[in-house]
Amino acid sequence: TKVNWYPPKIPNRFNQCTIKVRMVQWPPFVINVPNGSWSGPPRSSRGIEISLLDLVAEFANVRMFYHHDQVPDNWGNVYGNGTITGNLKYLYQEIDDIAIGAYAISMKRCLVFDAVSYHKHEKLIFYVPFQTLNSKLTSLGEIMGFGALVLTLFLYLVVTTMSWLVSRHDYTHYQKFDTCAFETYQILLGLSVSLQPRSTKVRFFIAMLIIYSFYVVTAYQTLLTSTLANASTKQEISTIEDILD
CATH class of the missing domain: 3.40.190.10 (Periplasmic binding protein-like II)
Incomplete structure (x- = not known):
């Protein structure tokens, strides 16, 4: 004992x-x-x-x-x-x-020597903390946020509906609601369309959509380019607790 x-x-x-x-x-x-x-x-x-x-x-x-x-x-x-x-x-x-x-x-x-490993791997590997890009991409939502999205959708529906209603003397393409909506959607994205409207009334509403689309696309691309060019870094490790974590 x-x-x-x-x-x-x-x-x-x-x-x-x-x-x-x-x-x-x-x-x-x-x-x-x-x-x-x-x-x-x-x-x-x-x-x-x-x-x-x-x-x-x-x-x-x-x-x-x-x-x-x-x-x-x-x-x-x-x-x-x-x-x-x-x-x-x-x-x-x-x-x-x-x-x-x-x-x-x-x-x-x-087979020849005694090897003592002081770590679970062959070698002790050191890691350094990565640095997160602290970019301003979140500010892009100010342009394409919920309010801007609702406004764009509302204007798109108004222009499409009005262009369809006043298209009696225009191409058959604009006299059908589905093809008219497709054309106005292309214009909203800044793409070219196959048939340009010929009546003054349809051209008036299409011009409104072109102007709105131009400003939205220009502002969006400008902010996106500026954001990607001005990215900053955020310090990940500042205290001993961060290192232990």
């Missing part, structure tokens, strides 16, 4: 033992760590993996000796014929104790 079932798995009795760490300068894992430097208090400015090893050194009472190869970015690899190159070769020959610098776990490497 007096047995401790959960003793400390890592005893604090290593007496400042030196552990050789061969590194590859590769932010954000290893950031500007001088060659031949030693571990110290954990600092985030030296990189993720350096900070983790500094924490281990402080906890286990050891000293990490950080050094790198003369060949830059000399990670090395394990090949199918058994050849080992780069920093992994020093690790295989037990010249070094640990190799760091954004190493990925592979099947061939696991």
Whole structure:
């Protein structure tokens, strides 16, 4: 009953033992760590993996000796014929104790080395917050909002009905309500029509619709172009709570 079932798995009795760490300068894992430097208090400015090893050194009472190869970015690899190159070769020959610098776990490497993943993926991936376009597209509703839409529909129905009623001496195209409505709808969209009205009364109402359509289309396109050309950005991250979220 007096047995401790959960003793400390890592005893604090290593007496400042030196552990050789061969590194590859590769932010954000290893950031500007001088060659031949030693571990110290954990600092985030030296990189993720350096900070983790500094924490281990402080906890286990050891000293990490950080050094790198003369060949830059000399990670090395394990090949199918058994050849080992780069920093992994020093690790295989037990010249070094640990190799760091954004190493990925592979099947061939696991047959030779012990790999400890400190993240659920092969590498710890950093994301930056995206910036949302804070454009003025919402102001487009001022033109084609509910009120403008009702006004346009009302004017379209009035012009179509009046053009149809006064089209006794015009083309048969305008004397039928369905074809007359199709023509006026094309004019409302700013499109060309196949038959231009020839009677003065029909031309009067069609001219009203052309003028209205011209101003609406011009204002809409002008505001749309101005909005797309003057988009701004909105800051997404401003507090620590935003980062945690």
